[in-house]
Amino acid sequence: MSPAVHALAYQDARFASRADFQLPRHRRLELHRPGSLSKWLQRWCPGTLPVTVLRQGQCLPTPDEARLLALKPRERVWVREVWLGPSEAPWVKGRTVTPLREMKGRLQALRNLGTRPLGSVLFTGPAWHRSAFLVGYLLPPDSHAHPLPARRSIFSHGQSRLLVTEGFCNAYWQRLEAENAARPRGLPARAGQSASRPNVASDHV
Numbered sequence: 001m002s003p004a005v006h007a008l009a010y011q012d013a014r015f016a017s018r019a020d021f022q023l024p025r026h027r028r029l030e031l032h033r034p035g036s037l038s039k040w041l042q043r044w045c046p047g048t049l050p051v052t053v054l055r056q057g058q059c060l061p062t063p064d065e066a067r068l069l070a071l072k073p074r075e076r077v078w079v080r081e082v083w084l085g086p087s088e089a090p091w092v093k094g095r096t097v098t099p100l101r102e103m104k105g106r107l108q109a110l111r112n113l114g115t116r117p118l119g120s121v122l123f124t125g126p127a128w129h130r131s132a133f134l135v136g137y138l139l140p141p142d143s144h145a146h147p148l149p150a151r152r153s154i155f156s157h158g159q160s161r162l163l164v165t166e167g168f169c170n171a172y173w174q175r176l177e178a179e180n181a182a183r184p185r186g187l188p189a190r191a192g193q194s195a196s197r198p199n200v201a202s203d204h205v
């Protein structure tokens with residue numbers, strides 16, 4: 001699957017936290033992995049983690065984002081959409097949304113992130129508070145693309161909030177499951193193994 005197909009398929013995908021959410025237990029647990037996801041993915045890359053920026057800039061939020069961030073009607077946000085992992089078969093689709101009016105001070109630096117992963121800002125320097133994960137699916141507007149198991153949480157610091165949504169592609173599950181199968185029994189990959197700062201809080205999004 002080329003990134004272009006992915007980009008079209010999952011742009012502005014709706015997040016659905018569904019009552020019929022069904023995943024094998026190990027995948028469900030994986031969605032709650034604490035710490036920096038980009039750092040976790042980094043171990044699969046010999047050099048730097050490939051980050052493909054699909055778009056970055058101002059737009060209107062999706063209805064579910066507006067609701068979660070309690071935005072005013074038609075209030076604009078700054079959005080960044082990326083693929084993390086090899087461009088021919090990316091592992092994770094990331095979408096970060098912050099209300100424009102909250103994009104002050106240190107958050108201005110987000111505009112210059114480029115292909116550095118967001119995790120390099122969120123998990124180093126001053127502590128961000130991270131809400132508990134909401135898990136579900138990313139439902140693409142294009143019905144030919146399949147839903148991705150996904151999670152989202154809000155990072156907050158002072159008056160600033162970032163809603164980060166991460167959708168996990170087949171290539172991610174395949175790689176992880178191959179790795180687990182190769183590991184001696186009783187030694188599962190430990191949640192938070194790669195976390196520089198767990199940064200997990202108890203309140204729900």
Ligand SMILES: C=C(O[C@@H]1C=C(C(=O)O)C=C[C@H]1O)C(=O)O
Nearest residue numbers: 036037038039082094117118119
């Ligand atoms: C939130 C993190 O950042 C990751 C990096 C992103 C980016 O560079 O835009 C987006 C989503 C995340 O998966 C993380 O590393 O945990």
